[in-house]
Amino acid sequence: MARLLYMVEHFPPEMSTGRLEFELSQELIKRGHTVTIVTSFPRPYFLESPYPNKGRFVYWERLSGLRVARMGPEFSERDNLFMRGLEYFLSFFSFFVGGLISGPVDVILCTTPPITHAFAASLLGKLTRRRVITRVVDVHPRALLELGFLRQGTIYQILRLMEKLVYRNTACLTTISNGLGRNIVEAGATPEKVVIVPNWGSAEGFHVSERPVSLPPRVAGKFLVTYAGIMSWPQDLETIVDAAARLRNEKGIHFLLVGDGPQHELLVEKSKKLRLENLDFVPLQPKQEYLRILHASHVCIVSLKKEMVSLSFPSKMLDIMACGRSVLANVPTGEIVDVVKDANCGLSVEPQKPDDFAEAVLKLYRSPDMAERMGRNGLEYMKQHFTVEAAADRYEKIVERLTKH
Template sequence: MHVKITVWGINYDPEPTGIGPFNTDLCVWLAAHGHVVTMLSTFPYYPWWKKRAEDKGKVHERAVVSGVTLHRCWHYVPEKPSTVKRLIHELSFVATSTWRALWTEKPDVYFVVSPSLFLGIGAFIASRLKRRPFVFHVQDLQPDAALGLGMIKPGLSVKMLYALEKWSYRRAALVSGISGGMIEAYRRKGVPEGKIYLFPNWIPDVAPDVSANAGGASFRREYGIGAETPLIAYSGNVGMKQGLEVVVEAARGGAAHWAICGEGAAKPALEAAIAADPESGARLYPLQPDDRYKALLREADVSLITQQKGTGQFFFPSKLLSILQYGRPVLAVADEASELARAAREGGFGIVVEPGDAAGLRAAAQEIIGASAEQKAEWARRGRAWVDQFRRSRVLGEFEARLEKVAAR
């Protein structure tokens, strides 16, 4: 069954991290399987929080890429994101993309990706005027995460966000989430069981080449890090949710090199903290190109993932899936009740430390670095076994069949 699908979300190629790569790969997969795919998105801005020079001043752009009809819509991107500016940022995209949705060809189904939660409003308008259902897919439980981060305070604004969340779920034909914890949250929030669907993020079907010289690129060689120096690597967004400040303190003393590769709104503050602490072994690097990113994962002794206290129940760090393919032990900074900690317990592929515990983080890093070859091999085996359930063909194939059923209704 071939259907017309409009995928609707704020992130898309060439954004290298976060939700963008998954939105892109989903569209390409569906188009390659004979579906007519339209993507409503923005001009690239993430994780730099800055548009490309060639996109400034553009209101709309249409292109056909890899069989996908792509509509880029103008939106406001603040140089220094704050709670109010983020709100304007999201609402500007909702407004321009909803207008574009009303003027594009009518699909059989809309697939709407949150964040932004406010896209539920646009999806409702388009689905009612076009008389087509929409699927509401959640990558982050936005109100819960914002409350946990302290970006918003309990009160009327929080009640309004939860009311919007409930309103959107009620009107969607299907509500999907990327982790088991999200599915449990939907049940607590009163979403009917028949409308809930687990749609996790995924990894390629073919496992990567993890040999030392694969691809020729080398992160260690590029930045002059000796082969004998223990390398603890983080790559991804540098924002509030990550809580990377604890790394600066944990990296004091010792011989390890703590490499933080990425971009994001919290990067200037992290740069200042590292500059103010000359004893710290933490160093900041730009977001790496694909070949050096893969080299970083191959060459690291420890792969680091961090989360801010109070947020881990509301989103799942998809970088974990990429990391585990390379067989490196994971050092996770996360709440005990978080999705990340749950995965680490189930998979048995590393160590979890509570957020804010710099001494515990330092000790855990030393434990992993000093572990026996047998223990490291066991971590690698367990990690690869756990992540196998997220292979691309399996995840997207099952979701494609479910999406066709929603479209048929």
């Protein structure tokens, strides 16, 4: 059995962004491996109460059988871009130190972005003569450039150099879709290093509690259209609010926005200005409650702005499929749209077009049997293609291959 060090930016209690790494680690532990996690402190808006020992440079804890090192520093309370950028670079040093003090390991695993963590893992691998597996879920720094967060300047060139060195020094590059795999190769990776390991749905979604979910009273008996997740600029949540305004006279339809994030207050204010009575906001929920809300909904939303070219599909879409609910994909053309079409598990619309979004909601509302059938299709498709057990099988084979050389 292998001793694994896993370096990942976010981890529970941040379930929306750290769920996959947590579930993969849990599955590997079940199979007899040892997993040590190096991660950051959870962001405050994902917590119901302040996290203990926040402010320390390193804090060790035990979490569901995992040995976890929380690394500081943290400067940003609400995703201020400048402070997040500062953390982006400083976290390279803290994660490198976290890896050094984690004890002997056989293989180092990391998830990128941010590319600075992958760079720390690659240098640690060089120093300790251990093989590194890098799990690539987005191509940085190119994605930052395309989104306008970076310009073609010194910082971009530094990050691009880090990316090249990561691809050169990493023994294996896993990624979640063929599209991302092609982008990694275009960015300089050796094709032979790239292995496709898709994301997976939450097994908890198969066994959602039947206990009544706590929702606003005016939701009762309505056709519920739900977005649940982080509320930030890339998610195009303004389109959902605008669509709700267009459907305000459809008394049988109600919208629900669940979660928190940098755009939350702006969305609430917009809803108040529009005087929407068919839209409610619900705070960020624990994992089981989040899944129960998805299960209580009729349609669940995956949403990205048109600038966010979709080369993969987010874990929240797999949660929706695991709960047997139809997907309304408000996303650019890409892997998400392809899966919705292949699985026949929902409808897709072009982002930032509230009229089209509203029309899709009406279509599902007026054809409840179709919406229910699409939900069942998504569940069956997920069971066949996207499970943590299948992902762990692939990672075990990679680890076995790397430890033999």
